[in-house]
Amino acid sequence: MHRIIPLRIGSFDLSYTNAALLMTIAVILITALTLLSTRRAALIPGRWQSIAEMSYEFVADMVESNVGREGMAYFPFIFTLFMFILFANLLGLIPYSFSVTGQIIVTFAMAAVVFTGVTIIGFVRHGLHFLRFFVPEGVPALLLVILVPIEVLSYFIRPFTLAIRLFANMLAGHTMLGIFAGFAAILGIFAIFPVAVDVLLLALELLVAVLQAYVFAILSCLYLNDAIHMH
Amino acid sequence: MVALPEMSEDPPSDPLARLGEKLDKARAQRVPVRKAGGNAGLQQGLALGLRVGVELVTAVVVAGALGWAIDRWLGTRPWVMLVMLFLGIAAGMLNVYRAVTGMGMAVGYPRRQGPKGPTERPSGKWDDDEEV
Numbered sequence: 001m002h003r004i005i006p007l008r009i010g011s012f013d014l015s016y017t018n019a020a021l022l023m024t025i026a027v028i029l030i031t032a033l034t035l036l037s038t039r040r041a042a043l044i045p046g047r048w049q050s051i052a053e054m055s056y057e058f059v060a061d062m063v064e065s066n067v068g069r070e071g072m073a074y075f076p077f078i079f080t081l082f083m084f085i086l087f088a089n090l091l092g093l094i095p096y097s098f099s100v101t102g103q104i105i106v107t108f109a110m111a112a113v114v115f116t117g118v119t120i121i122g123f124v125r126h127g128l129h130f131l132r133f134f135v136p137e138g139v140p141a142l143l144l145v146i147l148v149p150i151e152v153l154s155y156f157i158r159p160f161t162l163a164i165r166l167f168a169n170m171l172a173g174h175t176m177l178g179i180f181a182g183f184a185a186i187l188g189i190f191a192i193f194p195v196a197v198d199v200l201l202l203a204l205e206l207l208v209a210v211l212q213a214y215v216f217a218i219l220s221c222l223y224l225n226d227a228i229h230m231h
Numbered sequence: 232m233v234a235l236p237e238m239s240e241d242p243p244s245d246p247l248a249r250l251g252e253k254l255d256k257a258r259a260q261r262v263p264v265r266k267a268g269g270n271a272g273l274q275q276g277l278a279l280g281l282r283v284g285v286e287l288v289t290a291v292v293v294a295g296a297l298g299w300a301i302d303r304w305l306g307t308r309p310w311v312m313l314v315m316l317f318l319g320i321a322a323g324m325l326n327v328y329r330a331v332t333g334m335g336m337a338v339g340y341p342r343r344q345g346p347k348g349p350t351e352r353p354s355g356k357w358d359d360d361e362e363v
Contacts, residue, residue: 153294153315154322160293161326165285215278 001098018098019106026087026100055083059217066221070228077117078224081110082217089170089209093202101212102170104163111162114220122227133230162219169212173205283330287323294319 003015037048045053059079063071085101092099100106122130134151135144180201183194298315302308 149318150321150325153318154290154326157290157293157319157322157326161286161289164289165282168285169281211277211281215281218278219282 001103019100019103022091022098022100023084023088023106026084026091029091030083030087055079059083062214062218063221066218067225067228071221071224074224078217078220081114081220082213085110085166085216086210086213089213090206092170092174093205093209099170099174101166102174104167107167108159108163110216111159111166114162114223115159118220118223118227121224122230125228126230130227130230133226158223162216166212166216169208173201173208177201177205279330283327286326286330290323290326291316291319294322 001017001019003017004021005016007014007016033048034052037046037052041049056079059082060072060075063075063078067074088100088106091097092102122133134148134155136147136151139147177198180194180198184191184198187194294315295312298312298319301311301315305311
């Protein structure tokens, strides 16, 4: 990560880095895809319109089947989240670019937004009743002393797992690519083998990039479902 | 005549509002489609597989780190960290168990037998089937 436009305000370093640049590109691309492809919307969609419609329907289906009809109110958020992570992941695979989602602070910021939002939605919809979440029913009072902390802990671990999963997968993938590229640099004529491995790994990374965006979005849906329909 | 927002109370006169109503009606009638087999199954299997490993590790690490921080703050090394580590292991196992048994990531225990997979959850009737 390096600074493109250095900027310091007080003790904060607000420089425009290459990470910020990649995020900007991702946002611009998503906006362009959704706006341009639907500007001349046709009944029989062209290629770009198909891409936009398929991603829309994919996320809409996911939200509806996991959260239910009430969840559709949060569809724009989940869609934005999914598209942003997907594009950030995919852009990171382009050589010489930068994988934003391989930075734990980025993934953690997104996970924290999901976690805080879901918790607030839970409290707004259920009030203090939401706290019943942490108290399993039909358990002797003595066991509650142990069980309630475990429940609370497993709830507060959510944003961390959400963040670390995405971050670790992206980091691991890029590290692997980097290691094999490093082999290629020292092997001379035999560099063809590590390069071949890298090509295969890149295909795997494509799968991981899409899958991790899906996992992040679907887990957000599941958390949302918990908050909306408490069991 | 320009359609003003306040006019939406009246029976919709402009074609757009009528179309909106029609769309709403059609949407309400649409039955959620259950996709069967093949691709969806693979996708969900992969997603689940990628989930559980991280779940277990993170729980222990986060709980341990939290315990370590509390210890440093209160000067009670190493007791809080030890307790938190065990709680973390338990919480991690619990999360994995929940993910694998298809309870989603729900905290707490469902009072009734819900449908199995997270995607098979009926959207409307989640709260009003049999009470136990």
